[in-house]
């Protein structure tokens with residue numbers, strides 16, 4: 001019995017050490033100093049609202065074409081018809097409406113993107129993985145009015161960005177406020193709203209929460225399933241360990257210790 005408890009304790013200690021190391025490694029990948037912390041929401045309702053913003057405000061320029069509408073419908077608890085009626089506004093290369101099984105793509109060519117914006121709007125399917133959700137959340141809240149830019153917008157976390165402020169109608173416009181940093185320079189302190197959008201500041205935050213949660217979903221659609229399977233596998237291994245130890249005892253019990 002003593003041996004079993006020693007094995008159990010050491011495997012528990014090992015597992016928790018592993019988990020804490022893995023946890024801090026993930027946290028360290030979070031991003032720079034000035035980013036707001038963001039925790040994605042993974043509920044059907046939030047995914048549906050996020051997808052709505054994405055198809056209405058982003059897909060004119062960006063694609064997410066590692067994904068099919070049908071897969072999203074299943075993951076967000078929507079019927080195929082609901083997705084066709086409410087979320088599909090794109091057409092295929094022949095001008096026909098995209099189908100439920102189509103990839104979340106659009107018709108903008110790379111040359112057009114380069115010409116119009118100075119940069120090709122990237123595929124956003126994996127951006128939540130490459131940039132991190134903190135970066136995305138802060139980015140979507142950091143567009144500001146800047147007449148010196150070709151499209152009138154600049155961004156605090158992506159200076160000289162080629163993208164216009166796609167959600168200016170919702171957020172309105174803001175400008176950065178700077179303060180003397182005591183070293184003869186200036187430091188950014190906060191944004192000040194100069195024109196109102198159709199949403200209040202809180203409503204805009206909620207919209208960005210849904211949008212970035214949707215982008216997080218695109219980057220890792222099966223996370224929930226993977227985590228719950230992972231826990232089941234660990235549990236199975238744990239129970240199997242007990243059985244294996246008992247079995248080993250059974251096999252060796254007739255062998256004299258000092259034979």
Ligand code: HEC
Nearest residue numbers: 057058060061117119120121122127131161162163164166
């Ligand atoms: C009018 C076209 C247009 C629209 C609409 C648009 N974008 Fe963009 N976006 C761009 C362009 C162009 C870039 C590349 C900017 C650059 O590299 O300077 C970009 C870049 C980005 C990036 C940075 C990606 C990276 O890793 O560098 C993110 C994130 C992004 N867009 C998100 C969005 C979201 C979310 C929406 C919808 C709310 C949206 N965009 C709507 C044109 C657009």
